[in-house]
Amino acid sequence: MTQVAWKPSFKPARTTVVEGPAIVGLELDPQVRRPWMTDGMTLHVPVPPGERTELTQGRALVWGRFGPDRRLPLVADGDAGLETAYPWADWRSYILSERYATTRRRPLHTRSPISYKVVPDRIRYVLARRMCRARAKQATAFPAAPFDGGFEALRSVVRGELTSDAPDPAPRICLTHDIDVPNFQFVKQIAHVESALGLRSCWNVVPFGYRVNYRVCDWLIENGFEIGLHGYCHDNRLIYLSESRLRRRLDACRGFVERYAVCGFRSPSWFRNARLMRVLADYVKYDCSCLDFDWLCPAGRGGVLTATPFRFGRLIEIPTTLPFEAPLLVGTDPADTVAYWRPKIDWLVQVHGQAVINAHPDPHYSGNGPMIAAYRQLLEELLAAYGDRWSLPRDLAEEVVANARCGL
């Protein structure tokens, strides 16, 4: 009989503690601090409910502040390599699926039998400004505008990105527009601004929200632009429908999708949930309904906290990182819009994030002289910052499909 030698195990005992979800401030060991971390930058990250491993071995690289006198290691470098206090795949999924955003609520207007669109555009714009200004005053809410470096910092440590090499897909400018109103008047004017700078963009259309101007859509396609889908009728109810009703709406859009070879989607007013994403995968290849830091969706704050595209089930998610007109909603003058975004653009370039712009050709947003001038200035600054690198979102999504490392 063969005798099997007994080998002692040197694996340290693991202690786990069950706790609730929290948003914790981060502190990083100087060894892993990133060059883009300034003293005033906010660094927070949501931690999931459930078992947290007490990291008692090795050198702590990232600490979480769970309270005024409670600081716990979240990432440690030990004999077995990097360890995280929560299983990394679960932790990342908890954030990218926005499950931490538990304060999101269904707005009243999505329950009303009468569409909110009976309210004139101008009054809706005033109400949106009021909502965003109230949110801007909630200083302790998470995530705060315009960005928080916590998740990018954490992820870069976990991924071991201690070099400055840019990951794939390479960061670039990616322009998108949502046509919310039947007025296509400013579409070509804005498209000409982009063309003059050698850029093209994706225009998201609402096939059953208004009388679509097919001549303008055809012109966009003929000139190298992309057409995307911006919901069915922009009543903000997509995520509250049963799956069968949701599919009926998307099925009705198939003619439009086929006419313009649509492969991308953005949900009206940023409403999104896991069911919408799962169903969408049967209709399009990519989605840009998620903001990296969301304080605009009427349902409440959230965001995927990263400027890097990732796989969301069978879809590619391209987070929108520069909702161009958002500063207007908190009272910023059009002439100061680019100045508002400049610190974020600097940060996006340093974290190798994608500059995914969203704008609207509506007269209340970018469809007017001062905002078109500001948009041109933004594009010029982005071209300088990104070394002229840009692509349509469909091409960015294709690169993510081809790159197995994305989303890690």
Ligand SMILES: [Zn+2]
């Ligand atoms: Zn919209």
